[in-house]
Amino acid sequence: MRRLVSSFLRICVIVTTLHRPPALQVDRTPSACLIGAFEAFLCTERGLSRSTVVHYLTVIRRFLNERFGCKVPHVDRLRPQDIHNFLLREIQRVSRSHGKLVITALRSFLRFLLQRGAIQTDLACTLPGVACWRLSHLPRSLPPDQVELLLACCDRSTPAGERDYAILLLLARLGLRGGEVLAMTLDDLDWEHGEIVVRGKGQRLERLPMPSDVGAALASYLCDVRPACATRRVFIRMKAPHQGLAVAAICCIVRRALGRAGLDPEFKGAHLLRHSLATNLLRRGATLGEIGQLLRHRQPTTTQIYAKVDIAALRDIALPWPGGAS
Structure with a gap:
């Protein structure tokens, strides 16, 4: 009996040694x-x-x-x-x-x-400065049909595709920044009131309504796709280790979606869908104040850049060219 117990304990020690996780290597350079x-x-x-x-x-x-x-x-x-x-x-x-x-x-x-x-x-x-004047460029955007094409090209039959579809909807429907999507936690989803708490710039917390298609995509992802894990982040890696996505993940998701849709805009970052939402709202008659409220701009001057994309309104206020035809 003693030999049997001794052999069993020896085997347990060997198994424990083989499966012992490697010690964490701390960089002390x-x-x-x-x-x-x-x-x-x-x-x-x-x-x-x-x-x-x-x-x-x-x-x-x-x-x-x-x-x-x-x-x-x-x-x-x-x-x-x-x-x-x-x-x-x-x-x-x-x-x-x-x-x-x-x-x-x-x-x-x-x-x-x-x-x-x-x-x-x-x-x-x-250190020198970088010449990057405010309002010196046009915001890059996609027309509404291309935004819908980008969303439709998500392969929702895969777990990663279901997750990416929910992320792209948040960018396209609510104009969230990439960092705001990454920082979203399960506690930020208020299903009872149909709202989302957004952790914006300057550590501000703001509430936005949850559109029906966004809510449906989030519910499908959380119930059917998201792996069980300890983190409270909404969007996590599909493969181990199951943790929050990296900082550059959102831009990678947007770039892959553009490639699937056959779109090749000059700018391919997460802000592309935020600019597209603001530009399309302006062309449909929304005021700059309403757009600034949706995008949660602190200063009205931040939203003024979108005034340059309303070509029809600019034609009405444009002055005649000196010496041109009357």
């Missing part, structure tokens, strides 16, 4: 420690949102990797030319609005280093 301290600074002292922190850290990791590689980051050796060289390479491969984000992230990082005493010169003052 000097670069990782510096980035971790900067992350704590952004969260505790600056109070930035999680999505903003993620964007900042992505820029700083790339900057440190290009400047120091695998070596110890001697930030006290940084010179303005190092920063300018990195900016020139970044600006050439991104849009103007993203270029502004790169400069903002670098400026915050350099001021963090100055505050800690890691550098003695305020290198943030050497």
Whole structure:
């Protein structure tokens, strides 16, 4: 009997050893420690949102990797030319609005280093600006028939297709930002009153009505598709680990949907459907104030960019060309 028990215990030890999860590898390199301290600074002292922190850290990791590689980051050796060289390479491969984000992230990082005493010169003052004037461009949008085609091309026979369809409906019907869709939790769905709580910019909470087709798509996804897991996020990965989607997931979903529909607009981000909703509402007679209320703009001037797409109204107020035909 003792031999049997001993053999059983030995087998249990072997099985436990084989199935023991690998120990978590914590990055203790000097670069990782510096980035971790900067992350704590952004969260505790600056109070930035999680999505903003993620964007900042992505820029700083790339900057440190290009400047120091695998070596110890001697930030006290940084010179303005190092920063300018990195900016020139970044600006050439991104849009103007993203270029502004790169400069903002670098400026915050350099001021963090100055505050800690890691550098003695305020290198943030050497950063140039990016010319990106307000109202200088037209919002990219899709006509209503193309929006409906994009939605119809979702393969709802698959779990991922059912999830993506619900995400695209939220973007197209309510004009949500990509980050707002990612941040949505199960507690934000008020089924009794038919409303959705939106976690907007500046950590604001706002309520929007839930259209019937959006509610039906969400109910179908939650009841039939969404895997059981601990996270309260509405939209999660279909494969393990079952956790909230990554920051870039929404834009990837939009790009894949455009490809399935055979559409190739110049801009393919999540904001494309937000712009499309505002543009189509304006052409159907909605006022700028109503559009701004739906999109939850803080300032009326933010909505003014959509006035440039109402060509018929602009023709009525256009002045005659000097010297032209009367």
